[in-house]
Amino acid sequence: MATFATHLVVVVVTMLFLAMASAEMLQDVCVADLSNAVKVNGYTCKDSTQITPEDFYFKGLANIAATNTSTGSVVTGANVEKLPGLNTLGLSMSRIDYAPNGLNPPHVHPRASEIIFVLEGQLYVGFVTTAGKLIAKNLNKGDVFTFPKGLIHFQKNIANSPASVLAAFDSQLPGTQSLVASLFGALPDDILAKSFQLKHKQVKKIKLRYAPKK
Amino acid sequence: MATFATHLVVVVVTMLFLAMASAEMLQDVCVADLSNAVKVNGYTCKDSTQITPEDFYFKGLANIAATNTSTGSVVTGANVEKLPGLNTLGLSMSRIDYAPNGLNPPHVHPRASEIIFVLEGQLYVGFVTTAGKLIAKNLNKGDVFTFPKGLIHFQKNIANSPASVLAAFDSQLPGTQSLVASLFGALPDDILAKSFQLKHKQVKKIKLRYAPKK
Amino acid sequence: MATFATHLVVVVVTMLFLAMASAEMLQDVCVADLSNAVKVNGYTCKDSTQITPEDFYFKGLANIAATNTSTGSVVTGANVEKLPGLNTLGLSMSRIDYAPNGLNPPHVHPRASEIIFVLEGQLYVGFVTTAGKLIAKNLNKGDVFTFPKGLIHFQKNIANSPASVLAAFDSQLPGTQSLVASLFGALPDDILAKSFQLKHKQVKKIKLRYAPKK
Amino acid sequence: MATFATHLVVVVVTMLFLAMASAEMLQDVCVADLSNAVKVNGYTCKDSTQITPEDFYFKGLANIAATNTSTGSVVTGANVEKLPGLNTLGLSMSRIDYAPNGLNPPHVHPRASEIIFVLEGQLYVGFVTTAGKLIAKNLNKGDVFTFPKGLIHFQKNIANSPASVLAAFDSQLPGTQSLVASLFGALPDDILAKSFQLKHKQVKKIKLRYAPKK
Amino acid sequence: MATFATHLVVVVVTMLFLAMASAEMLQDVCVADLSNAVKVNGYTCKDSTQITPEDFYFKGLANIAATNTSTGSVVTGANVEKLPGLNTLGLSMSRIDYAPNGLNPPHVHPRASEIIFVLEGQLYVGFVTTAGKLIAKNLNKGDVFTFPKGLIHFQKNIANSPASVLAAFDSQLPGTQSLVASLFGALPDDILAKSFQLKHKQVKKIKLRYAPKK
């Protein structure tokens, strides 16, 4: 029995370190098998004979999300983790809802450019080039604006009424790095103090709002 | 002077055959210089010191388009030709408006996958795999669905009221090949007759609706 | 024993959802492991220590195939499914044989451009741009012609003798969507009737030749 | 003459909006023509018959740079702008010199991952995942560490003696967005105040060190 | 007039450093403008309104080439330089003709994998992995074999009658580096002597057959 147990452990443990999806379409569809224990670059596919219309469908962007957050904005994603049919398609969407004067604070998407369509409200949006130039504009309902890959960008609701945008990305999992949260949630005090030239006391105060990730 | 004239002709003629944009981002932004005489793969960029917020902005998707067409649907693009800042970003949007029971007939996008969000109405949408399997579903307002790259797909308004969707693509210029129009607008009668196994009379009748492109 | 049985089921079931190959070469070779239960984007590789010359070899294109089909043409593929060494190489071939006056009806390859060499006979071949322009030409033995990615194209034998071409693709699995078969084999009657503006009776008649895929 | 003048203006103006380099190698080499008036995605190539060994050579990383900057670090690039032969190669280098306790403050490269080799000294380096996890380590002379594409990272000299690293990137022009400088050099006060939850007074004070780019 | 002359020189000289084609298809077709003075990564496109079927056609592979060369083989290319419609398609073909016992000596294609179809004759073909393993096989008429990207490979006619193959590549301009010719045609004697551990006398003797490129 020992050999069975041993083999089994080897196999199960191995499974824990497997699974992936590729960056280019090598067949019609590769629906993500999200529950798979195997870990890979992206996601493995479910058997193509088992795909259903539901694999390519998501209804989670239909409604306005509660915007009572610290910054007054909420992002709801429709990426491969929610819509497995997006696996290998290099495409995803998000809905962003804003409280009156709410802000989607400065952030970067490491793996995608973004294009937004204003569903409702008035926003001030922009991005910063690596040369430090701000490209920003006021948007109204129905307007479209785009943010190039990897550059710092933000959107702010400039009205006293709620606002919403629909965003699309050229990645099934663009990733989001919220700058203030990443900096003050993860970096050591001395790095932050020297970077912002703030007193340690000030750094600690800002950090209170961002419990370091465990 | 003759030599000047000659040089000038050489130069101007050469210009008529130039200009391009690349498939990957090699700098922060490369805003398309759409009016450039030079022809390239994509578009050349305007001088980066001359970019403005307007280059990344488009308001042409704000309103419902007139849908009194033969099939009862109209596609309004927000691609690099309308929004030059999309050049090299590998991303674009379209708005599709449908008359009651209007149809966006079967077509393929040679260079992009597509994801749609229903702005208004009820639609029956789907795509066909190369194995000939139909993946289709009824959608309501706020629903999201996706169509994999290069596969035949369609959307039909299944209600007696107008409908609209917002579509995003993983290409700044996805291209659209409407199948019936391409087949009956461009192919010779005998190819069509043999392909559809229709009588030439029937082929000619369908062709009447599609004047061959000059 | 129950735990063994349980683990085993978990493992085996997991296996049913695994396996893939990538879009770029990340080592010398990645020979497809076609029999693998794991499903991925492309195919997993067999152990590189086990590769043999046969993995890179295929003899199935040597002979003319029987062309007594409804359209009078037969495509024989030498893609990754037949020639596992092509996995990750982004390249494949096909042989197309035509009966006298046989037709390879309008179709698209969602994932590849195509280049053909006429082994025997005389053909009329062409493709249609997304602008609806037909680019077509008569070819003789030894001629080469190319069809851009994702565009509708066809070849017709214009002689009363058999013809054959050798085709190459920039994908190890280009995929083929035969338009008439996909449209009339998969789409609902009302979509087809409205798309082609045919009577339901005519649609049903054409459909008889294309039993919907199960 | 007027027509000559007019044509000439057209041509020269057109030239001002042209020139590009592609993302993939389509020939052996494409040495950047940096002085070209044409603007493209990357750089155009000089005539391949005119290339010399100097096009592939750079000596600017040989010496330690002066590190008497506000943060005590200096980055010297060996990218396509300095080494034109790198055009289309998707590769570049930088040398980073640090004063005792000098810091290369948190930044992102929108278009590249980075790998560093410690030429001299002791450093504390790290990056933050989009999940907010800090991956950091102390490095000594000869150690190698890598920072994934688009993620926030930093290096700090933790010794009282100078330090230097050699960095390589998988892009000929990776781009650098220094976070504090970009945020406080480019964004409006209210966005910063709300993002960092700082008083406008504090924001203005930090901003003093970063004159907005003109 | 001087200013005209000056401008003209500026413009014409600039033209000499321009022109390119991209690595991905950003529109239906981008037919290479081969005569363009502008140099870029690939080729610029001719105006899409000017394309003709001839741009996608080549007849130069129809006939057997004279094989009375030093090694008894001749390669005839159908790449973008001969077939401009291949520009951006990432695909090309070659015909290789062999004298009895002729050899296509060891070479590498820096930018493409290769797949061959034997038109006539019997060949011994193979490639060498970076691990130094030879993967080789005898082929007969109609057989298909593939050579992975960047690996050393060769084909030898093993019969006393002529042979021919049709080769396809996943690049519109794969490039060929014939090893013996490149080594003995370009490298200094001492590098060759030390690499092959040959006497300088032997090196000079082999070099006689390969006049260094000017």
Place this chain on the structure above:
Amino acid sequence: MATFATHLVVVVVTMLFLAMASAEMLQDVCVADLSNAVKVNGYTCKDSTQITPEDFYFKGLANIAATNTSTGSVVTGANVEKLPGLNTLGLSMSRIDYAPNGLNPPHVHPRASEIIFVLEGQLYVGFVTTAGKLIAKNLNKGDVFTFPKGLIHFQKNIANSPASVLAAFDSQLPGTQSLVASLFGALPDDILAKSFQLKHKQVKKIKLRYAPKK
């Protein structure tokens, strides 16, 4: 029990044919799971919750390697096989140490361009284009030079003292095909004799130094 044994064999055998990593980053990091029995294009990832700073760290380039080899040079790699965090990053490094007058003989990297920085010494380095042109230069400490993807290149220590370079590649596993070793270690005598136009006796003599790989 037999069924357990059988299932187990199936599972374990299946495991032997699995495992892969992709060519593009589809999440923040995908640390290679090098010990995984599964074989794929690249490597599978370890569970992202299990990553540590050590996964992104390597100290094996810190010291000079023994250079008492036949050619007087040694290459020490810092690729994905040594530094698992490089998986999917498309980047790696090597350290090359040279004995006085040592040579890194002519070779190609099938999957990467290379850029080098001279840590110590004086070298003569160069590459050969597919047109047979040698691009070579003498380098001193601190100099940078680059070798385009897939082209033959070499470095020779031209001083009587040791030399060292740090090399970077745009691939996590660039691969190296040493030409003389590959040719004389793997190819049949007759191919070599005809390629180099050497006598079989001379071929056999050179081959003595390169035992064919088993």
